[in-house]
Amino acid sequence: MVMQTMQIRLTNGLINEIKILVDLGIYPNVSEAVRDSVRMLVTSKETPKGIPPAREEEIKTIQEKIQKEVKEQFQNPKGTEDYYPEEMSIRNKVFDVLRKNALKFGFLEVDSPVIEDLDLLKAKQGDEIIKQIFITEKKGDEELALRAEFTPSLARMFIAKQKAIPKPVKWFCINRVFRYEKPQAGRQREFFQFNVEIYGCSKPEADAEIINLSIESLKSLGLNEKDFFVKINNRKLIQGLLSEIVEEKQLEDVMRIIDKRKKISEDEFNSELEKIDITLDQIKKIKIFLDSKINNLNPKNELAKQGLKELKEILKLVDKKFIKVDFSVVRGLAYYTGTVFEISDTKEKFRSIAGGGRYDNMIELFKGDKTPSTGFGMGYSTLRLLLKEKGLLPKEDIGVDYYIAIVNKDVKEKAFEIAFNLRKKYRVDIDLMQRNLGNQFDYANKIKAKNVIVIGPDELKKGKIKIKNMKSGKEAEKAIEDINV
Amino acid sequence: MVMQTMQIRLTNGLINEIKILVDLGIYPNVSEAVRDSVRMLVTSKETPKGIPPAREEEIKTIQEKIQKEVKEQFQNPKGTEDYYPEEMSIRNKVFDVLRKNALKFGFLEVDSPVIEDLDLLKAKQGDEIIKQIFITEKKGDEELALRAEFTPSLARMFIAKQKAIPKPVKWFCINRVFRYEKPQAGRQREFFQFNVEIYGCSKPEADAEIINLSIESLKSLGLNEKDFFVKINNRKLIQGLLSEIVEEKQLEDVMRIIDKRKKISEDEFNSELEKIDITLDQIKKIKIFLDSKINNLNPKNELAKQGLKELKEILKLVDKKFIKVDFSVVRGLAYYTGTVFEISDTKEKFRSIAGGGRYDNMIELFKGDKTPSTGFGMGYSTLRLLLKEKGLLPKEDIGVDYYIAIVNKDVKEKAFEIAFNLRKKYRVDIDLMQRNLGNQFDYANKIKAKNVIVIGPDELKKGKIKIKNMKSGKEAEKAIEDINV
Missing domain, CATH: 3.30.930.10 (Bira Bifunctional Protein; Domain 2)
Known part of the structure; x- marks a missing residue:
């Protein structure tokens, strides 16, 4: 059974209530309880077996709540696709x-x-x-x-x-x-x-x-x-x-059956043709034609x-x-x-x-x-x-060329200016969150940035910036003019 | 009155009937008769004046037919656009x-x-x-x-x-x-x-x-x-x-009126605010704020x-x-x-x-x-x-780089082969109609082809083709290898 991972959001209250069901031994774990709720929602099946009769009402109420929460998340309509x-x-x-x-x-x-x-x-x-x-x-x-x-x-x-x-x-x-x-x-x-x-x-x-x-x-x-x-x-x-071979009025039906030939058996093909009064002799002729080489046709x-x-x-x-x-x-x-x-x-x-x-x-x-x-x-x-x-889907292309990390707020304006210039040519992201440097690198890594440029007050004084190649891990110091191509 | 040219398709029969209306002097010409039909269709106006009473029925029938034909052409729905x-x-x-x-x-x-x-x-x-x-x-x-x-x-x-x-x-x-x-x-x-x-x-x-x-x-x-x-x-x-300045419950209405300020007169602005019980003193304060410089705000x-x-x-x-x-x-x-x-x-x-x-x-x-x-x-x-x-719409880019003209059917396969190779790099069209050379050039011109390559039996024997630059009009003979870049 192939399973697909999906995210669901449930309140703590509900999760606690599911845990009661697990504690009662009705479900092996929380996930299975949620899955079963969804199954019931979809198939309108009865509640699971093995529930102590005294608690049936209580359990039903909990399940209904879970179903409601899962249902309440907006989904894309069936047969449509979200393009991330x-x-x-x-x-x-x-x-x-x-x-x-x-x-x-x-x-x-x-x-x-x-x-x-x-x-x-x-x-x-x-x-x-x-x-x-x-x-x-x-x-x-x-x-x-x-x-x-x-x-x-x-x-x-x-x-x-x-x-x-x-x-x-x-x-x-x-x-x-x-x-x-x-x-x-x-x-x-x-x-x-x-x-x-x-x-x-x-x-x-x-x-x-x-x-x-x-x-x-x-x-x-x-x-x-x-x-x-x-x-x-x-x-x-x-x-x-x-x-x-066949009569004018049979033509449409014969073509319809020929269209299906590859999807049905030889016997089915014959019997479908016979059903519309095509004789065995005619069927033979039809097959000879269908199996002919183009150069033999005359x-x-x-x-x-x-x-x-x-x-x-x-x-x-x-x-x-x-x-x-x-x-x-x-x-x-x-x-x-x-x-x-x-x-x-x-x-x-x-x-x-x-x-x-x-x-x-x-x-x-x-x-x-x-x-x-x-x-x-x-x-x-x-x-x-x-x-x-065939392994031929084009490679997705989502990582920026440069992520600009900002050491502190004193260099923020300069960092935005550098981003502005680099963006004339490159795909560039920049810290918008005022995060610490570690978190900035973490984010740059997650969004698949190819390089991180660190803008700090000490380097700026020297007119320099630090660049780290995220694949090789190599770091280099460069003059600002050299990256503003 | 700005007019726009549009194509309509009418049967000869109908056009003859419109001509009767023109001959009767009811319309100055065929176009005006059609236009009037459409106007009536749109506005449901009565038939035009000046029609001899004896012929009213006849004329009405003709007009209905015209309206029906114009109406019967499929149009894109109002508020939608066809992108040619x-x-x-x-x-x-x-x-x-x-x-x-x-x-x-x-x-x-x-x-x-x-x-x-x-x-x-x-x-x-x-x-x-x-x-x-x-x-x-x-x-x-x-x-x-x-x-x-x-x-x-x-x-x-x-x-x-x-x-x-x-x-x-x-x-x-x-x-x-x-x-x-x-x-x-x-x-x-x-x-x-x-x-x-x-x-x-x-x-x-x-x-x-x-x-x-x-x-x-x-x-x-x-x-x-x-x-x-x-x-x-x-x-x-x-x-x-x-x-x-104003009470909490007035806030929403005041903002709604402020939103309109640029579109209405000073008097209207004042009276709208007064209508929701904003006093003249409050209005004055609102305006002082709205007209403030950001650096004067405190x-x-x-x-x-x-x-x-x-x-x-x-x-x-x-x-x-x-x-x-x-x-x-x-x-x-x-x-x-x-x-x-x-x-x-x-x-x-x-x-x-x-x-x-x-x-x-x-x-x-x-x-x-x-x-x-x-x-x-x-x-x-x-x-x-x-x-x-501002004259900044990007230039449409619709003309092919090469149009391949085919002198006669003996060189057709070779011409398709040349097109096939050229298309690895260029935008290339080719004669599909078996037209004569004059008509092929005419078509190439209309579709804004940049160059026409002529493939003829004599040139092919020499391994050559003729190229004409459609802008300069210059012609040149080239080796086939030289254009198959």
């Missing part, structure tokens, strides 16, 4: 790498409001995401909600400038999206997405550009072909080929021909060592019209790291002029998990 | 400067969830902000809402680590907060705040550190003492001195003495050319307990750029152990206005 300095520094560094990389590919960063009209967010009808939209309580007539993905907002922004802006438009954004699910393990209600779009280009070059950017994004974080791969397919190809169907041509064209322009053609990649039923791709860790241990493809009807769906579009989304959560597993 | 690349680049640059500067002062960046428990956001009771909280529609029992400021969330985060973390804690964050007001000119519902906190230090050094950071933040964006100044006061000083009251001492101590540690002691700065009635300060543009043309101070009871309010705290908030909107007025 270490984690924030890592997030900033990862996003900086993604940003710089996207800029190198000629994409420009944009950002949409968090709050959007509910109608916009609902326009992609039939989508699973719609059920998870955070809607705000109305004041007046507007129906407002929180963005649950970037596609609708960026489409709206593109459409507003559609006539004037030179095409293709290459945009990206990195920010939070929101999904309101009931709290359950591992489901986040706020999370970060790196979202990339090309509007106004129907050519396979645009799909290749998108795929190359997704690969380079991961490579620039230190991941390589041993860590991840890109599964690629084309919806025209698969739809075209399947329409030679479709007669026009749609499939077009899809195959696009796929082959893309393969010429991307780094093949990351690519695996996989005809079972369908990416749900939503709006994809051509290229589809997914990035997974090599062992497919985590959820997809990224996914995307071409959706040429999307801009029209949001009431713009028909515009070919392609793009992808990459979630920070899975990316972070993979980076962590 | 230019504006996004500026926002990123300003925030980068603020971030780097805060790090140099030894502050560490944190971020809280956008979504918080409503109870947390309401804990600072009596606050004006509470009325403006965005509450989300419930699913289940949780009452969730959007952060309207950072103080509650950061307090919660601090309290969760309060026992373990070395004090003082120096944190900052730069992100969005949300306030749900009815749409009105200039009021934003989503906006960015730079928020800075020091927890666990009761000394004036911490207030000085906060004020110095706020000043340096603006200086590092290019603003100087001609552009802004810091008004500083101390709540202990003003409360102590006023309590020698309070007997202990609280005032303490406040004056703090204020003088801070003045020793800050850059005096930015500072103005102003006893009328009160910063509302909410939770400030000592130092208070506000930053304004020199002409006080805009709303405050920043404001903050000491709130030693704040952490307790959020159920933590009592912890002295000081901090400030700076809004991006006003800051941006001031930077713009």
